[in-house]
Amino acid sequence: MGNKNFADKLFFSVTKVAAFISFALIVLLFIMLIKESGLSFSKFGLRFFITKVWDPVVEQYGALSFIYGSVISSLLALLISVPISLGIALFLSEFASKKLKEFLSIIMSLLAGIPSVIYGLWGIFVLAPILRNYIEPFLQKIFGFLIFFQGEPYGLDMLAAGIILSIMITPTISSISKDVFESVPRNLREAGLALGATKWEMIKIAVLKTAKQGVIGAIILGLGRAIGETMAVTMVIGNVHEISLSLFHPSATLASVIANEFAEATTDLYVSALFKIGLTLFFVTVILNIFAKVLIYSTTKKYKV
Numbered sequence: 001m002g003n004k005n006f007a008d009k010l011f012f013s014v015t016k017v018a019a020f021i022s023f024a025l026i027v028l029l030f031i032m033l034i035k036e037s038g039l040s041f042s043k044f045g046l047r048f049f050i051t052k053v054w055d056p057v058v059e060q061y062g063a064l065s066f067i068y069g070s071v072i073s074s075l076l077a078l079l080i081s082v083p084i085s086l087g088i089a090l091f092l093s094e095f096a097s098k099k100l101k102e103f104l105s106i107i108m109s110l111l112a113g114i115p116s117v118i119y120g121l122w123g124i125f126v127l128a129p130i131l132r133n134y135i136e137p138f139l140q141k142i143f144g145f146l147i148f149f150q151g152e153p154y155g156l157d158m159l160a161a162g163i164i165l166s167i168m169i170t171p172t173i174s175s176i177s178k179d180v181f182e183s184v185p186r187n188l189r190e191a192g193l194a195l196g197a198t199k200w201e202m203i204k205i206a207v208l209k210t211a212k213q214g215v216i217g218a219i220i221l222g223l224g225r226a227i228g229e230t231m232a233v234t235m236v237i238g239n240v241h242e243i244s245l246s247l248f249h250p251s252a253t254l255a256s257v258i259a260n261e262f263a264e265a266t267t268d269l270y271v272s273a274l275f276k277i278g279l280t281l282f283f284v285t286v287i288l289n290i291f292a293k294v295l296i297y298s299t300t301k302k303y304k305v
Helices: 002-036 038-049 064-095 098-113 116-143 158-182 186-194 199-208 212-228 231-236 254-264 268-302
Strands: none
Touching: 002 038, 002 268, 038 268, 064 098, 064 158, 064 199, 064 212, 064 254, 098 158, 116 158, 116 231, 158 212, 158 231, 158 268, 186 199, 212 254, 212 268, 231 254, 254 268
């Protein structure tokens, strides 16, 4: 009995230390980012976030164009991905047989596990030519009166980044949404059908309405993944430090500018500005993840899943 108690205490201590280490790493990372970005804070302050000039030659740095690129590419990814992801989640939770559900769940896991650089290569050699030669000229012909579809089709632009991101975040949103839908008690579904509701009406009233908070949490987690994505976006977005309303115009994101320019940063202020961008990314993704986890937890806890 004594050995068993000792083993339990040892296991508890080891897991407690492991949990503390994970928290300590986050704190240390935050402290490091604050310290390294201090020079940029003292030089530019909060003006850094509302200035779009990024010129290492004269050491003027502003992140507005990168913030714009991150926000627009991520929102475009959500616009494409959310309907598809929710459709996948609803099919798996409400319609698919057990074997088909297992098979498709494996496929979604494989999609989530593909390295981002592979998505980037596919974007450069497959997606970009299709966009440049077919899709973007078609969109320009139909919707060219809108500023979003004006300009020369490049293929490597904001639209390409949005499509790549939408593919990458779909497994995240769909898998979490599926779990949230499955957490809705079956008696709510049966009650809706017993009252004469169709399958769609039952899903709309009993499933979607009940799981609304959890679905929003899944979407926010997808948004966090999109904002923080680096390699795939860097390879397809064009990396131009400009703000343009056209989806056919190359742009840059907070993550892509770090990947592209960190090796070229030769001055302390240049490095500090890049660390400040990293701190911004860190802060935004942590806040989004915490908020999303709270929403998902509040939904699943309600039904004791």
